[in-house]
Amino acid sequence: xxALTALANPVDAAYLVTGICFIIGLRYxxxxxxxxxxxxxxxxxxxxxxxxTLTQGIVAWWIVGAGxxxxxxIGIYSARAVKMTAMPQMVALFNGAGGGAAALVATxxxxxxxxxxxxxxxxxxxxxxxxxxxxxxxGSLSFAGSIIAFLKLQELMTGRPVTYRGQQIVNAIVAVAxxxxxxxVVLNQNVETEFFIAFGGSLLLxxxxxxxxxxxxxPVVISLLNAFTGLAAALTGFVLSNNVxxxxxxxxxASGTLLTLMMGKAMNRSITNVLFGAFGAVKxxxxxxxxxxxxxxxxxxxxxxxxxxxxxYAKEVIIVPGYGMAVAQAQHSVRELADQLEKxxxxxxxxxxxxxxxxxxxxxxxxxxxNVPYPALFDMEDINPQxxxxxxALIIGANDVTNPAARNVPSSPIYGMPILDVDKAQxxxxxxxxxxxxxxxxxxxxxxxxxxxxxxxxxxxxxxxLAGAVKGL
Amino acid sequence: MSEHLLTxxxxxxLAVFVGLEVISKVPTTLxxxxxxxxxxxxxxxxxxxxxxxxxxxQTLGPVVGVLLVILASLNVFGGYTVTERMLQMFKPRxxxxxxxx
Numbered sequence: 290x291x292a293l294t295a296l297a298n299p300v301d302a303a304y305l306v307t308g309i310c311f312i313i314g315l316r317y318x319x320x321x322x323x324x325x326x327x328x329x330x331x332x333x334x335x336x337x338x339x340x341x342t343l344t345q346g347i348v349a350w351w352i353v354g355a356g357x358x359x360x361x362x363i364g365i366y367s368a369r370a371v372k373m374t375a376m377p378q379m380v381a382l383f384n385g386a387g388g389g390a391a392a393l394v395a396t397x398x399x400x401x402x403x404x405x406x407x408x409x410x411x412x413x414x415x416x417x418x419x420x421x422x423x424x425x426x427x428g429s430l431s432f433a434g435s436i437i438a439f440l441k442l443q444e445l446m447t448g449r450p451v452t453y454r455g456q457q458i459v460n461a462i463v464a465v466a467x468x469x470x471x472x473x474v475v476l477n478q479n480v481e482t483e484f485f486i487a488f489g490g491s492l493l494l495x496x497x498x499x500x501x502x503x504x505x506x507x508p509v510v511i512s513l514l515n516a517f518t519g520l521a522a523a524l525t526g527f528v529l530s531n532n533v534x535x536x537x538x539x540x541x542x543a544s545g546t547l548l549t550l551m552m553g554k555a556m557n558r559s560i561t562n563v564l565f566g567a568f569g570a571v572k573x574x575x576x577x578x579x580x581x582x583x584x585x586x587x588x589x590x591x592x593x594x595x596x597x598x599x600x601x602y603a604k605e606v607i608i609v610p611g612y613g614m615a616v617a618q619a620q621h622s623v624r625e626l627a628d629q630l631e632k633x634x635x636x637x638x639x640x641x642x643x644x645x646x647x648x649x650x651x652x653x654x655x656x657x658x659x660n661v662p663y664p665a666l667f668d669m670e671d672i673n674p675q676x677x678x679x680x681x682a683l684i685i686g687a688n689d690v691t692n693p694a695a696r697n698v699p700s701s702p703i704y705g706m707p708i709l710d711v712d713k714a715q716x717x718x719x720x721x722x723x724x725x726x727x728x729x730x731x732x733x734x735x736x737x738x739x740x741x742x743x744x745x746x747x748x749x750x751x752x753x754x755l756a757g758a759v760k761g762l
Numbered sequence: 763m764s765e766h767l768l769t770x771x772x773x774x775x776l777a778v779f780v781g782l783e784v785i786s787k788v789p790t791t792l793x794x795x796x797x798x799x800x801x802x803x804x805x806x807x808x809x810x811x812x813x814x815x816x817x818x819x820q821t822l823g824p825v826v827g828v829l830l831v832i833l834a835s836l837n838v839f840g841g842y843t844v845t846e847r848m849l850q851m852f853k854p855r856x857x858x859x860x861x862x863x
């Protein structure tokens with residue numbers, strides 16, 4: 290099909306409109322004011338593509354109908370019912386569904402080409418088999434990886450890195466088997482068996498590759514899996530000669546890749562280090578924590594009333610939320626505390642580290658849910674110069690992203706990671722469950738800083754008590 | 763490489779550049795909705811799912827076919843609903859007890 294006939298065909302014209310809708314929809318995401326309209330334009334594009342596709346000689350109506358109805362009911366219900374704090378795992382799950390679908394589309398086309406192949410044993414032309422095998426591999430990798438990410442985020446399995454002796458070797462063997470079978474398919478060697486070895490192998494590889502990645506690295510993994518599913522969708526476009534799939538998949542692939550790189554940069558780690566570095570990093574961190582374990586005697590614990598007084602008489606307070614706020618579901622309480630402080634004439638700002646939480650922008654969404662206006666949220670580069678002017682930095686459930694060791698302890702596993710300069714504030718208040726070290730057991734010297742006080746306890750409970758105490762002042 | 767594949771690669775690469783250009787303008791505040799929105803967009807694989815599972819040449823069998831369409835629809839409908847839910851929370855100013863605008 291050349292470009293002219295493509296335009297002349299109404300279905301392809303509809304697909305073109307869909308592609309444009311998606312691009313405009315993403316363009317409108319550049320501002321919170323227009324973002325909702327963008328999402329609707331994108332959804333309209335999707336609807337156009339679906340209607341156009343349904344005119345394409347569908348015979349198995351019950352398969353299509355039952356699938357869409359069941360998928361839509363489950364999808365819409367769970368998307369409405371899910372708590373905002375559970376958003377990362379929800380996104381991971383939908384991402385996995387897309388990846389699995391892409392892999393199955395490729396499989397369906399593969400089986401059809403086998404049947405239609407004029408030769409026995411069946412053979413496939415290389416440009417078709419390459420895209421089919423790639424989309425099956427990447428789709429199933431994304432499916433399995435997303436399921437593991439979901440299980441970790443939902444805490445149905447441990448969020449800590451799962452490591453064992455010889456892990457890298459096992460992963461390498463599986464990866465080689467997948468690549469080898471894929472090449473065999475392209476070279477038309479025993480295609481059917483090799484195809485399913487590649488398919489199953491990449492499912493296994495998806496599991497193995499997410500297992501050793503810890504909770505704090507999830508923003509990188511989720512972005513990467515998003516890119517994978519995008520790429521898999523684009524590849525099914527090559528398989529089916531369908532431009533709308535190619536365009537949409539490419540958009541998502543580009544977006545996921547960009548976010549992955551941004552997250553890596555925010556942690557000053559290469560993506561390879563995040564994906565394959567868990568074993569060494571955790572071991573080193575554990576040793577260091579053990580070595581420093583005895584040195585945490587100098588922390589000052591404060592009472593709720595002390596902290597309430599400090600906050601209420603401040604001019605400017607910067608709140609630093611972290612994953613602990615999400616776990617305790619404290620975002621509404623934080624908003625309540627900020628309201629009380631503002632009644633006392635305190636300026637309240639929020640400092641958001643790019644990798645705070647479990648997905649890019651996680652804290653922003655939670656605070657938005659609690660009705661915190663988005664102009665009060667500041668990125669790391671914008672807020673860091675302001676800490677020196679702030680009277681209090683109030684840290685709620687954040688740890689590594691405030692750790693000054695990243696700046697000045699070259700032996701620290703997080704050395705070189707850009708952090709929020711909370712230690713530049715006049716006073717630092719840390720809300721923390723206990724003195725247990727955070728993810729990966731890295732000691733935080735901030736807690737021993739003379740201007741730091743600790744308020745121990747559940748984040749939500751502490752913030753509620755603070756709000757009550759400030760109100761009473 | 764066939765001319766056909768070359769045309770498709772051209773489309774793909776140009777779309778990647780458009781994607782990078784558009785996405786780089788999205789502020790960090792909206793990164794979670796962005797992720798969710800692009801997540802919904804790759805639900806376009808539902809088009810492929812319908813073609814593979816619903817046309818006369820379908821080879822997956824009815825059970826896998828339905829499963830395939832369910833997975834893709836889950837992605838589309840769940841993805842757009844979640845994104846919409848997130849985006850309606852972003853407000854420029856505090857509007858306590860008043861959901862207008």
